[in-house]
Amino acid sequence: KNQVEQSPQSLIILEGKNCTLQCNYTVSPFSNLRWYKQDTGRGPVSLTIMTFSENTKSNGRYTATLDADTKQSSLHITASQLSDSASYICVVRHASGTYKYIFGTGTRLKVLA
Amino acid sequence: GAGVSQSPSNKVTEKGKDVELRCDPISGHTALYWYRQSLGQGLEFLIYFQGNSAPDKSGLPSDRFSAERTGGSVSTLTIQRTQQEDSAVYLCASSPQARAKTTGELFFGEGSRLTVL
16 A cells, blocks of 8 residues: 655654654655755745656755665754744655645644853 | 735634635646645645646545635635544645646745634
């Protein structure tokens, strides 16, 4: 069964600290993996995309990694800011159906001052 | 438009009433998706439109749910005889196209929060 699992479910950190969010998937065949940020009451916005051949990709203070062999991805946030408080959703695109996306349940991050 | 526009942003209705949710995708985007987001759940696929092709309705949870897309642009999701379990945020997303060699980024609207009393 194609699934995407994220951990932790929720996380609270102090402003300025780093954190790492995890995503494990069983989607096969795999096309790409995206991390989305969803602010409360807003729609998700793409942060980064990882394809099969990519191991690491950065977008400002966000760094995503991908291990296609173990089917794991992580999103590392450096020097967290209050505005990082949001849900982070891992989304895997299925290769056999170009419009098939499998969504994780998200990690809810709270950054405290 | 500049982004995906959804309306209404909030809808409170009584059980048994019909509701219509509207989505105006980014101009030029041929692919349009409806998802349902319930508390603590991942986004649940409802329906997919691509250009003039027949939509993929495989995610619609019951025959009370229907959607249409007129003129390849605006889409309406209709829920008939609403039930309390229909309460959720309904998200619409569009993308330029859904071909294998594209990155497939989804551009989401702000969502329509439906509450069925």
